[in-house]
Amino acid sequence: MHIAIVGNIGAGKTTLANKLAHHFNWEVFLEDVDHNPYLKDFYDDMPRWAFHLQVYFLNSRFRQTQHIKQLQSASKGVIQDRTIYEDAHIFAANLHQSTLMSERDYHNYLGLFESMISMVDPPDLLLYLRADLPKLVQQIERRNRDYENNIKIEYLKNLNEHYEHWINNYKSGKLLIVDVNNLDYVHNPEDLSVIIDKINSTLFGLF
Ligand SMILES: Nc1ncnc2c1ncn2[C@@H]1O[C@H](COP(=O)(O)OP(=O)(O)O)[C@@H](O)[C@H]1O
Numbered sequence: 001m002h003i004a005i006v007g008n009i010g011a012g013k014t015t016l017a018n019k020l021a022h023h024f025n026w027e028v029f030l031e032d033v034d035h036n037p038y039l040k041d042f043y044d045d046m047p048r049w050a051f052h053l054q055v056y057f058l059n060s061r062f063r064q065t066q067h068i069k070q071l072q073s074a075s076k077g078v079i080q081d082r083t084i085y086e087d088a089h090i091f092a093a094n095l096h097q098s099t100l101m102s103e104r105d106y107h108n109y110l111g112l113f114e115s116m117i118s119m120v121d122p123p124d125l126l127l128y129l130r131a132d133l134p135k136l137v138q139q140i141e142r143r144n145r146d147y148e149n150n151i152k153i154e155y156l157k158n159l160n161e162h163y164e165h166w167i168n169n170y171k172s173g174k175l176l177i178v179d180v181n182n183l184d185y186v187h188n189p190e191d192l193s194v195i196i197d198k199i200n201s202t203l204f205g206l207f
């Protein structure tokens with residue numbers, strides 16, 4: 001079983017991924033953020049580092065999907081924090097649309113993505129955490145990563161629009177959308193239970 005948690009920056013993916021992994025006793029796969037050699041530079045100068053960062057994330061995410069595939073064939077459960085689909089359909093697409101990534105870099109990137117994606121299995125469940133801008137901003141501030149302090153509202157807004165478009169067209173498997181605007185699964189265990197019940201219902205038809 002493979003559940004992938006998707007959503008905008010600060011939506012609460014990592015927090016939920018850890019809690020679900022604990023609950024189901026499954027393995028958790030987090031993003032390569034702390035050791036990412038481009039992320040800080042990217043936030044300082046997006047046009048300069050967009051392509052480098054996308055290639056780095058794509059490779060790191062692809063390796064993760066291959067590792068997940070191995071665990072799946074050994075019947076192990078997996079919770080994944082963000083997917084390779086978001087790199088291409090959300091972040092790279094947004095950089096291109098915002099003219100922060102050039103036409104030729106974007107097409108070069110998409111060629112790489114297309115070659116890789118045929119080897120990637122979709123998750124059994126895609127869990128989208130939908131959050132409005134105030135919630136995202138509040139949680140990004142709460143996390144307080146230096147390099148995210150100057151993220152513009154416009155950037156988050158554009159990403160949210162890409163998420164909505166992508167989710168509305170997602171047809172590769174089961175999809176569960178959870179509005180997290182009024183959920184606090186950090187402090188309220190019952191809010192976590194609401195999500196777990198929805199997962200069980202969507203995946204196993206329980207409840
Ligand atoms: N539903 C929630 N309610 C309140 N705080 C949350 C919630 N989800 C996440 N947080 C807090 O918001 C911050 C960002 O969450 P995080 O899981 O790192 O988001 P993401 O992985 O989506 O970027 C963390 O400090 C986390 O404790």
Ligand SMILES: Nc1ncnc2c1ncn2[C@H]1C[C@H](O)[C@@H](COP(=O)(O)O)O1
Pocket residue numbers: 007008009010011013014031033039053054057082086087088091092148
């Ligand atoms: N593909 C990506 N392009 C640009 N930025 C990305 C990409 N994937 C992740 N990120 C950024 C967004 C955040 O600053 C960090 C971690 O993501 P988070 O949503 O906070 O888990 O990396």
